[in-house]
Amino acid sequence: MTATLDQFVDDWRQWHAERNDGLRQPLGWLSLTALHWLDETPTAFDEAPGRWHVEGESVIHDLDGSVSTYGPVEGAPGVEAEFDRGFVEIIRRTGRFGIRIHDRTAPALASFTxxxxxxxxxxxxxxxxxxxxxxxxxxxxxxxxxxxxxxxxxxxxxxxxxxxxxxxxxxxxxxxxxxxxxxxxxxxxxxxxxxxxxxxxxxxxxxxxxxxxxxxxxxxxxxxxxxxxxxxxxxxxxxxxxxxxxxxxxxxxxxx
Known part of the structure; x- marks a missing residue:
């Protein structure tokens, strides 16, 4: 019985350690610092380079005259656009378009124990x-x-x-x-x-x-x-x- 309990605890501790390791990934969930909803007005955000807006069923990103178009899928993981500290995740949720910022310098990553x-x-x-x-x-x-x-x-x-x-x-x-x-x-x-x-x-x-x-x-x-x-x-x-x-x-x- 003791051996069985010890194995159970060991297996759980391995699972727990893997969970922590996954969260420590530099661009995982702990790197997520901001969520911004978009509309038809081109808007700049402190955390993300360029200006962002919605046009029909797409998200438009204008970075110093270089324009990119993204078509995120409803409810699915977002489309990624890289920037110097991480990436912008372009998402669609219940018909709304938004961007989320993944920053490898996020305070939550540094403080995670x-x-x-x-x-x-x-x-x-x-x-x-x-x-x-x-x-x-x-x-x-x-x-x-x-x-x-x-x-x-x-x-x-x-x-x-x-x-x-x-x-x-x-x-x-x-x-x-x-x-x-x-x-x-x-x-x-x-x-x-x-x-x-x-x-x-x-x-x-x-x-x-x-x-x-x-x-x-x-x-x-x-x-x-x-x-x-x-x-x-x-x-x-x-x-x-x-x-x-x-x-x-x-x-x-x-x-x-």
Whole structure:
């Protein structure tokens, strides 16, 4: 039993270290310093070279008379335009166009010491049962930015037991493929980020069995930067109990 627990803790610490290493990448989420929405008026921003505006279904960038045109896809990762300290990410969200600044000199990168997290506890590794919808559904959620929406392909629900009760989570992804859930719980807004954490569930077994390893519940980028446009958890995935496992809110580290 001790050897099994030691292996569990070692595996979790490796996962946690890889999460921290990913966030330390010089142009990753911690480098995101600003979000600016665009309109038809050419506008200059302190963080980004040139002037930017929207023209029809495109974003126009004028840099000292050199004009570039970009066509970001709704809800997809942005199109990148390099500049001296990093890159400008041109995005489209709920019909709006914007630019985000990734700066390798961002203060958040320099001050990052790791994501706060609960200690790994194998009692938070639960077994669930996946039940596919007859047809894939689209679940619409809000976002951390007011007025934006996210549209998630949902494959079905995961049912699991905790505290002598059965609970249910809507699972995003494709039936037969890896699943993920966005959820909140009684720790949200207290010790964990308020709008959502994400849990990778993996591919269900043939009989629908899945593992819910809440010790690997992770923050979305919005937990680290105000320039993210992350989704909030769907109303169906708001658990009533406290999931004291996984990543905590990095914005309230001093109170943990």
């Amino acid at each position: 790791g994501v706060p997290a609960y200690e790994p506890d194998p009692s938070w590794v639960l077994t669930g049962r996946f039940e596919a919808f007859d047809e894939q559904q689209v679940v619409t959620t809000g976002a951390v930015v007011a007025g934006l929406e996210h549209h998630h392909p949902a494959a079905g629900v995961v049912r699991f037991e905790y505290g002598d009760a059965e609970h249910e989570l809507v699972a995003f992804g494709d039936a037969g493929g890896p699943l993920r859930v966005l959820f909140t719980d009684a720790t949200s807004g207290v010790t964990t980020y308020p709008t959502a954490r994400i849990l990778q569930v993996g591919t269900p077994d043939i009989d629908g069995t899945v593992t819910l390893d809440f010790t690997r519940a992770a923050n979305l980028p919005a937990a680290f930067t105000d320039a993210a446009t992350c989704p909030v958890a769907p109303v169906e995935n708001r658990l009533s109990f406290a999931v004291e496992a996984g990543e905590r809110n990095p914005r309230v580290r001093e109170s943990l």
